[in-house]
Amino acid sequence: MAIETVTPARTLRVLAIAAVVTGAVAVLTPLFGSTYIDLGRAFRGELPDAQIFFGVRWPRTLVALLSGGALSLAGVLFQALLRDPLATPYTLGVSSGASLGAVAAICLGLHTIAGLPALWVAALLGAGAILLIVLAVSAEGRRISSFTLLLAGVTINSVVMSVIMLLHNLASVGQSFAIVHWLMGNIDQVDAATLAWMAAIILPVSAGICLMARQWNLMAVGEDWAATRGASPHRLLLIGYLAGSLLTAVVTAVTGPIGFVGLVVPHALRLRLGSDHRLLMPASFLLGASFLAICDTLARTVLAMEIPVSVVTALVGGPFFIALLRSRRRSLWL
């Protein structure tokens, strides 16, 4: 199978299709739910359709879109930086850091920190702390290599996960329920301010990452390869790690850890589009956004009660990934 060359025309064509899909998902998924609503009535501002569409379901769809896009893009980025097809946004410990922060806030019974939701703030603080620890451990002077970054990240991730288990073990029954709920990953109702904050961080950071696609191509081949083609691998590794972690931390703080999006979407697209990040990255953002929004719609509609979205992504993503692993043995395609 030949992979087509990435030209401006092809990039435009593929991204236009991806954008149309994402747009359709954004408009159509809020229509599904326990109460029937009519799109026309909603857009004419008639109640209660407009209230349900714009006030309740639409913000939730937007959170799912932003989260799915950010997680997929962070997945592509970490896979390229670590040259590890199995890397995910969670490989380097940022999301466990966020979880630890959130779990600590639950155990301490905090509700607000400085007027903001405690879970949010604690998760971001936790993610930031782990990020700094991983950087401090893996940096050798001003240099940093993807291999030490990977080892440091994976190790610290495991340590943090066991601290979370310890806290969980010590928690009361009520707290334990809240912890489990958080760790399962959920897209809940968010207020407009939170949504605005997410968009204000995720959109520019993602655009910046996509604009550096040619550098990520070089890094996906190797650090010496990048260095002899005019790039600085240490700087790119640092920028990529910080940008990917920022995306992951913002999403995880709001939704908790949602698995498989950052692994499955990049791989599926790499199989179709090849590895050129100029096409792969924006396509992953758009279609990762659609994937999570669809999974979230399934999560709140298939059963009478709502199920955690990470259950849906894992049920869809898990079998897909196993098939991928099996085909990896047989073909050259990853």
Add this chain to the structure above:
Amino acid sequence: MSVRYELSGAGMSYGAAEVVRNVTLTFDRPQMVALTGPNGAGKSTLLGIMSGLRPGFTGSCRLNGREITAWKRRDFAREVALVPQSLKLDFPFTAEQVVLMGRTPYAGGMFESPEDWAAVERAMDVTDTLEFRARDFRALSGGERQRVVLASALAQEPRALLLDEPTTFLDLQHQLTIYQLLRKLSQEGMLVIAVTHDLNLAAAFSDRVVAMKKGQVEADADPCEALTTDRIRSIFGVEAEWLKRSGGKSWIAYGD
């Protein structure tokens, strides 16, 4: 103007092991240089120093009068290209995409300009790689991969080309075509420095042979002078003999 490399007292240690010691060399004209020596002689490390990948070296290594650590990487990559010993990819890039990456030092935007594409065509044409341009790099044979990597370095349009054992995986025919190509490039104004273990290829194609042993330069001269039987014995520890063929070509036979 050709490139000018001046190494003076260059050295490199990994921990306690000093792998390159007090190397002083000048390359000041386009020529084909064979860099040879037994395993562990420091050839690859020397190439690493010269290509800017070993910033921790001691002594001095200047390109066109400027210390290579002071060069901007992008400017440096337009002057010097490196062909590594082998390249392993974890992701599905096509041969053409690998070659296209050689144009990154010239990138003005997100996509390649017509000049970039012209350079890629030329590089793939001379390395005989056009026929599998759309194939997954990982599906190519070792020799095909090596030629694609060479094409990527040529797409950089460098004035100095450093190669680490460029023909290890190549069949005889491609070994010869690649060495003929390298020789032609050097005659057209490029400084070509190739690490090789094949003394016959070195003798047949290069203008100058630099032989290293235990991190130091043991010989630096034209092939006949650098590869005398005495030198081959002291550097490589093998007996060898120069044989002359009737056509005037000579080659080195090993063993007693």
